[in-house]
Amino acid sequence: MGKFVRGHWDSESWYGASGEYRAYIPDRLAGCPIALDSDVAAEVSEATARMAELDLRAATLTDTEPLARLLMRSEAMGSSKIEGVIAPAKKILEVEALEELGVSHRVDSSEAAVLANITAMRSSIERIGKGDRISLDLLREINKDLLKGGPLEKAGGVVRTIQNWVGGNDYSPVGAAYVPAPPSEVEPLLEDLVAFCNDAQLPAVAKAAIAHAQFESIHPFANGNGRTGRALVQMIFRNAGAATRTVPPVSLALATDKPAYIAVLSEFRSDDDAKVAEATQRLVSFFARKVIASCGMAETFEQRIAVVQEGWRQKVRPRANSAADRLLRVLPGNPVVSIASAARLTGRSLEAARLAIASLVEAGVLSQNARNRKSNLYTADDVLNEFCALERAPGTPGGDTSVAKPVRAAPQRSW
Template identity: 35%
Template structure:
């Protein structure tokens, strides 16, 4: 059964304060394995979860009717990854991130480490969606690769892709866990716990959203990495939703809501960490708080996903009116559709996106500059010539600002 392990911490005489230097006893939490858990849900929570799952299906079904399927998918995925980073204190505006992403893809080094670290999380989210939608089973190697991508542009890239070999903790001193808010299991327990988690993620004993929520809570409880656990754990939600067929194309950006509810979010994960018998009602009750939060976040995220889809489709129609009649397979039309998900391009990247020659693509770009769809900029040390779709960037900015409203998006309203 889940238990608190009594451990001893040796004094560290390099600490700055007396509390930092002291040794003593502390408790680390060892969770129950997930395999075979007969989780029970009250009727109202089961109904909320079913409603949230129906909203995800609706988002994915309605998304296929919009102008740029791939573009919409990219924007929702990117929005989720950016919001997940914001929960960890990493934030940057859409235009700044899009330009940084372009420079990274060009292989140019630059000093915006915060933007680069957020882009690492976008890459990890892309991998999570790919793993969930294209593979039958999620593997340990997949998990480590997601973490490697998250840490690749961080201050500690060497931590990426490896499970921790020492005790970590949340809160308190940087030198010891004696006053920590939470202490995860010691490293010796990680292989068995992570194997059990991956087996659970590959099963279907619970409904998709329940599985995603429980998998996330268990991962955050295990805290298997030295850093980057929160972002990796939220990406796991989308691995499950993709693997179970609930969100194969369009990601509900749940982290946009969780970023406004950090205290409730952390409280839900804390309630999950019970010390009751494995099949007791108390264990199930411990999971209910977090699952309720996830259900509400998922429903509201789908609402905003559909709203953005409608806005980008309206913008696409306006663009088509500006350029006049052209063939559906023309470079101009193909580029318009691509801009929804890639609002910052060069001639080379745009040509790659639409599968046309750079000559034809350059002609299309010049036309879109003429009608005000694109604006030319120069960025980076090499002064790369890029083209931005400011109306798309403004839509993304407004969506993120709208959701970054603690009063409007109060969990308990």
């Protein structure tokens, strides 16, 4: 069973208190029999089916790869939002476009953190396919990507050798909200977690929920544990073949119910086996419902983007397979473009891309504000508006941001 162990902290600063604290060592997972209650199993089955439907539609419909790219970004931004790191979607997409052009730019710390999370999320899903093994080295690489370029870059991917804690102050674990396992326990716990991720005979949704909670309980890195743990969720989906072509934005669903999310993770940490068993059922149930919600969000987003694209085609009426036609196909996943990126995305010459962009500007599909004119970027604001609506909808009664205001924290509608 999991257990709490007492430690004593001798503070080297008058800012932090000296005294006793309790650190939590979770039970090992590998080989542990876990049975789901019938109602929880039904929720997991529904979540699994919804993910399969989302993945199947991505396999049978045309032009879904751009949508998958944007959904991946929404998952990364939702994961950042849980940590209180928020940046405007349009600014993030503009910075990505500028980086591709090699144009120098400035970002603040929040924007840099979100960009790093997008890189880490992309890396996590690109490195894992169906049946591929999840490894500790891979988790290290994901965390390293997250912290790259930040003040804790040197700690990126390094399994901690000192005690850390959550909440309280920066100087002492005394009075902290949660103190994870002592450093000597971290490596064995991670090795056990990786074995569970690869070998446990559980549905992917249940396995991802439990593995995520265990990872957060271990808290193995100096920073970025929450974001690394949510990337692990997507890796487990890929490993199991549950989501191979698209990314259900689970973190976005979790971000809109943060208190409940934190509560189910906290309940998982107990030295009473009966309480851990009950908490596991609640955790898996909560997680399954968020997966179902995220699939609904992705489906609605796809439908709304399809309406946008049809409206574009009615305005532009491009010649089949022309540069303009090809650009309309990829704009949903690349709503900020330059002439150079449009040429790359369409496989056409720079001149053909320039003419295609000009025709889309004339039709009102693309626009260019004063800031972007200097860097020669164009934005598909219809897509950016839908992307913002995707992030706002879960916190809004009825999910329609046009008729109701969000009741929880949500990105601004304007850019």
